[in-house]
Amino acid sequence: MEPISTELLAGAVTRLRRAGASYADARHVDDERESLAWVATGEDERVERLFRAGSEGFGVRALVDGAWGFAARRGRDERALEAALEEALAVARAAAQVMRGQRIELADEEPHRGHYATPVVEDPFAVSVDDKLSMLREACTALRRTAGEAARTASAHIHLRRQRKTLATSDGTAVTQTLVYAGCGMKLVVQRGDEVQHRSYPMELDGGVQAGGFEVIRGFDLVGNAPRIAEEAVQLLTAPNCPAGERTVVLDTPQLALQIHESCGHPTEADRAFGEELSLAGGSFLEPGRLGRFRYGSQKVNLTADALQPGGLGTFGWDDEGVAARKTPLIARGHFVGYLTSRETAARLSLPRSGGCVRAEQWNRFPIVRMVNVSLEPDERGPTRDELIADTDDGILFGSNRSWSIDDLRLNFQFGCEIAWEIKGGKLTRVLRNPLYTGSTPRFWAGCDTVGGPRDYKLWGFVSCGKGDPMQLMAVGHGCAPARFRNVAVGSAT
Amino acid sequence: MNERELLDALERALPADGEVELSAMGGRQRMLRFASSRFTQTGDVEDVVVQARAIEGGRLGAARTNRVDAASLRDLVAEARAMAKAQRGPAGAPGFADGRAPEPKVAPSFDEATARADAAGVARLVEPAFAACGRTNLTAAGLVAAGVTTWAVATTAGARRLFSSTSARLDIIASDESSAARVGRYATAIGVVAADATALADDAVSRAERGRAPIDLPPGAYDVILEPPAVAELLEWLALTSLGARTLEDGSSCLAGRRGQTITGDVTISDDALSGADGCPTLPFDAEGTPKQRVVSIDAGRVGDGVHDRASAARFHTASTGHAGSVGDELGEGGPSALHLHVQPGADTIEDLLGRVERGLWVSRFHYVNGLLDTRRALMTGMTRDGLFLVENGRLGRGVRNLRWTESLLEAFQRLGGLSRARQVVAAGLSGQVLVCPTVLVRGWRFTGTSR
Numbered sequence: 001m002e003p004i005s006t007e008l009l010a011g012a013v014t015r016l017r018r019a020g021a022s023y024a025d026a027r028h029v030d031d032e033r034e035s036l037a038w039v040a041t042g043e044d045e046r047v048e049r050l051f052r053a054g055s056e057g058f059g060v061r062a063l064v065d066g067a068w069g070f071a072a073r074r075g076r077d078e079r080a081l082e083a084a085l086e087e088a089l090a091v092a093r094a095a096a097q098v099m100r101g102q103r104i105e106l107a108d109e110e111p112h113r114g115h116y117a118t119p120v121v122e123d124p125f126a127v128s129v130d131d132k133l134s135m136l137r138e139a140c141t142a143l144r145r146t147a148g149e150a151a152r153t154a155s156a157h158i159h160l161r162r163q164r165k166t167l168a169t170s171d172g173t174a175v176t177q178t179l180v181y182a183g184c185g186m187k188l189v190v191q192r193g194d195e196v197q198h199r200s201y202p203m204e205l206d207g208g209v210q211a212g213g214f215e216v217i218r219g220f221d222l223v224g225n226a227p228r229i230a231e232e233a234v235q236l237l238t239a240p241n242c243p244a245g246e247r248t249v250v251l252d253t254p255q256l257a258l259q260i261h262e263s264c265g266h267p268t269e270a271d272r273a274f275g276e277e278l279s280l281a282g283g284s285f286l287e288p289g290r291l292g293r294f295r296y297g298s299q300k301v302n303l304t305a306d307a308l309q310p311g312g313l314g315t316f317g318w319d320d321e322g323v324a325a326r327k328t329p330l331i332a333r334g335h336f337v338g339y340l341t342s343r344e345t346a347a348r349l350s351l352p353r354s355g356g357c358v359r360a361e362q363w364n365r366f367p368i369v370r371m372v373n374v375s376l377e378p379d380e381r382g383p384t385r386d387e388l389i390a391d392t393d394d395g396i397l398f399g400s401n402r403s404w405s406i407d408d409l410r411l412n413f414q415f416g417c418e419i420a421w422e423i424k425g426g427k428l429t430r431v432l433r434n435p436l437y438t439g440s441t442p443r444f445w446a447g448c449d450t451v452g453g454p455r456d457y458k459l460w461g462f463v464s465c466g467k468g469d470p471m472q473l474m475a476v477g478h479g480c481a482p483a484r485f486r487n488v489a490v491g492s493a494t
Numbered sequence: 495m496n497e498r499e500l501l502d503a504l505e506r507a508l509p510a511d512g513e514v515e516l517s518a519m520g521g522r523q524r525m526l527r528f529a530s531s532r533f534t535q536t537g538d539v540e541d542v543v544v545q546a547r548a549i550e551g552g553r554l555g556a557a558r559t560n561r562v563d564a565a566s567l568r569d570l571v572a573e574a575r576a577m578a579k580a581q582r583g584p585a586g587a588p589g590f591a592d593g594r595a596p597e598p599k600v601a602p603s604f605d606e607a608t609a610r611a612d613a614a615g616v617a618r619l620v621e622p623a624f625a626a627c628g629r630t631n632l633t634a635a636g637l638v639a640a641g642v643t644t645w646a647v648a649t650t651a652g653a654r655r656l657f658s659s660t661s662a663r664l665d666i667i668a669s670d671e672s673s674a675a676r677v678g679r680y681a682t683a684i685g686v687v688a689a690d691a692t693a694l695a696d697d698a699v700s701r702a703e704r705g706r707a708p709i710d711l712p713p714g715a716y717d718v719i720l721e722p723p724a725v726a727e728l729l730e731w732l733a734l735t736s737l738g739a740r741t742l743e744d745g746s747s748c749l750a751g752r753r754g755q756t757i758t759g760d761v762t763i764s765d766d767a768l769s770g771a772d773g774c775p776t777l778p779f780d781a782e783g784t785p786k787q788r789v790v791s792i793d794a795g796r797v798g799d800g801v802h803d804r805a806s807a808a809r810f811h812t813a814s815t816g817h818a819g820s821v822g823d824e825l826g827e828g829g830p831s832a833l834h835l836h837v838q839p840g841a842d843t844i845e846d847l848l849g850r851v852e853r854g855l856w857v858s859r860f861h862y863v864n865g866l867l868d869t870r871r872a873l874m875t876g877m878t879r880d881g882l883f884l885v886e887n888g889r890l891g892r893g894v895r896n897l898r899w900t901e902s903l904l905e906a907f908q909r910l911g912g913l914s915r916a917r918q919v920v921a922a923g924l925s926g927q928v929l930v931c932p933t934v935l936v937r938g939w940r941f942t943g944t945s946r
Contacts, residue, residue, distance in 0.1 A: 051556035153744035
């Protein structure tokens with residue numbers, strides 16, 4: 001379908017300004033998804049999920065008398081846009097009546113024009129459904145064949161999404177974007193007696209997802225990785241529990257990506273720091289008074305928010321309030337130096353510009369501060385994964401995530417993993433099951449003594465980052481190489 | 495488009511031949527979110543999701559849209575059929591509901607005033623919170639919302655279902671730098687919430703004042719009184735990890751292979767979308783048009799039944815219980831879901847429960863619970879949040895800094911010290927569930943870390 005013209009939206013924004021809005025933006029989003037899943041249990045194997053989904057509509061935001069009004073209407077015709085416009089004004093006025101005279105300021109942003117598109121090699125929606133299902137079926141068969149009698153259930157999935165976005169703001173921005181991502185994953189549940197374990201690849205949480213086309217899915221090679229994953233799952237059935245104690249820990253990239261997400265990405269969201277997420281996601285220990293004054297981690301730790309990084313789920317041309325994508329340091333040599341910001345929070349922090357981190361899950365959601373690609377910068381002279389293990393005399397390597405929990409200020413966390421390996425004398429030795437580690441964010445990152453180099457750097461993606469109320473699920477990216485942490489409390493979940 | 499027109503549109507889009515199901519969920523929601531005693535996010539959203547499922551050669555395909563004009567619905571059906579034909583895998587998809595099973599009678603869940611509430615009327619519900627917090631050097635955060643949702647199902651096999659319900663919600667968090675306390679009210683009528691708005695604001699402020707200058711307690715085992723929102727978050731995870739047919743099938747559910755066995759204490763947990771007990775919203779059918787049944791999953795501690803949709807029921811050689819996942823629910827795409835969990839009340843008053851605690855903790859709410867640690871034991875971890883108080887000699891005391899816990903729900907419920915007679919309807923944040931829970935006393939809850 002033809003994209004909605006920026007002129008149509010620009011006209012709506014002009015009408016909102018004439019009606020009294022000090023700022024306004026209007027978006028149209030045409031959202032396509034495809035989801036497939038295959039499951040095999042016992043004698044039964046089946047297509048568990050197979051659908052295509054489309055959703056489109058207008059989201060209009062107006063700042064009137066110091067209050068935000070947002071309204072959304074489905075469809076693509078002018079009547080829907082007009083209805084959204086009228087209701088956005090009504091909501092803003094209703095809010096302003098109760099707020100009585102409070103004001104919202106926005107950081108300046110120059111007007112932008114243009115189009116951005118995710119680079120795609122192979123259109124994922126054009127690959128036949130049967131080819132996709134065959135790939136998933138083959139992966140499940142390989143998992144079960146390797147696991148033998150221990151296999152309980154094998155599953156594999158593919159998930160695709162394409163969003164066509166049009167945005168106009170009252171500052172004169174008029175841009176269009178086509179964002180595409182693709183992802184896949186598989187999981188094997190094994191059982192012996194009452195012991196049930198599982199392994200997944202590339203990770204259980206959303207699988208492996210990146211911006212791009214079907215080449216992303218081919219790159220993960222589910223079938224080729226199935227035997228290794230199945231062997232590890234079977235090993236878990238008889239492996240000892242992870243022993244409790246204070247240990248040196250190496251986090252492999254799937255788990256480190258989640259560690260970054262929870263303990264750096266969320267606490268650097270400026271709206272959380274201002275208390276705007278108290279009703280759901282919580283606050284942040286990185287209070288505004290700590291900006292530029294707080295030691296977050298060791299000097300090995302450099303974390304950035306980069307919406308320009310190729311392949312990232314947080315990569316785009318402009319955010320949902322028309323701010324051009326950019327790269328912002330969050331933690332520099334261990335010091336807290338930056339937030340993920342909107343135009344509103346940037347103004348509250350007296351920053352000259354927004355960091356360009358405002359996104360809405362859909363046309364029907366209010367845009368809020370979200371992570372882009374929040375990544376741990378590799379140490380240019382850092383070791384590979386193998387070299388890091390070889391350099392560790394006594395420690396534990398944690399694999400991909402099984403459970404995650406962190407407090408409402410993003411300080412106290414506990415992460416469980418599917419699998420871990422003991423490291424002795426620089427070598428991986430026995431498999432450990434039900435491993436978990438726990439800590440407090442600044443103390444944990446202060447213990448980071450080695451960050452891996454660029455050769456094993458991997459950009460991961462999560463598509464179900466929950467924030468906002470009503471809940472918005474956002475696609476975000478996290479890049480990292482394996483890293484080592486000293487004096488971490490570890491143990492077993494059981 | 496009104497609810498009748500929605501069902502008519504689905505009906506007209508059904509093809510004359512073949513097996514097709516059209517299921518829709520849509521409505522209008524008005525919400526305002528606030529923090530630091532000002533509105534930060536607002537919204538008036540109107541949307542609908544229509545899902546077409548088609549069976550071709552015994553294989554199932556599906557497609558979804560939010561366009562409900564006749565041409566778009568025809569295209570949707572064609573796309574679902576194309577998806578079904580495009581596969582060569584195993585056949586055997588069960589057919590669609592024929593509508594012969596009578597729709598159960600449910601308590602009404604629709605309130606005209608809530609459906610018509612405008613933005614100004616919804617926003618005004620927050621005024622008492624702003625005023626009460628302003629008087630006490632606290633700030634108000636939270637959410638106020640009101641809306642209407644319609645479900646409609648039409649199948650070529652003959653099913654026709656239509657139901658609408660309304661909901662209203664006010665959550666208030668009163669906080670300052672050292673304390674935060676949350677209270678909330680969820681109902682099917684905005685008038686119920688409006689009547690409570692001032693009392694809720696006063697309660698939030700009173701709790702926040704009590705929580706100022708919290709003390710530290712070391713980790714360890716403490717008797718806890720869990721308020722309904724805390725109980726609800728535990729059950730939300732129990733539903734996700736153990737009550738749906740998918741987890742029973744793969745063996746990861748704590749119920750799997752244990753039917754009839756006693757796995758926990760004297761607690762009864764059921765999924766009930768019919769009774770409207772304690773003001774719980776009702777829903778007579780699921781997204782497949784199957785009449786909903788009350789399903790008892792844990793009966794006085796013994797393992798009962800999981801919940802099923804038509805596909806899982808066929809594999810388990812039983813009948814669907816009417817628990818197909820919601821149309822368009824991304825998190826619910828894992829299969830049948832228990833979305834209306836009720837915990838059977840006890841006989842105690844809150845004072846009874848307090849009176850049984852010599853030294854313990856009052857837990858208002860949990861944060862970031864994760865129930866994936868060991869699903870066979872329902873082992874979970876999480877933090878306390880928004881109101882943790884010391885209980886000494888049966889009296890509620892001062893605030894306590896938040897603690898991490900790691901606990902098996904099954905084992906914890908074996909140490910029950912009582913359940914309240916009064917229950918509260920709680921809307922879960924993660925999954926769209928609505929739960930009805932009492933306040934619960936548990937002995938020896940295992941706290942494993944502090945928030946510093």
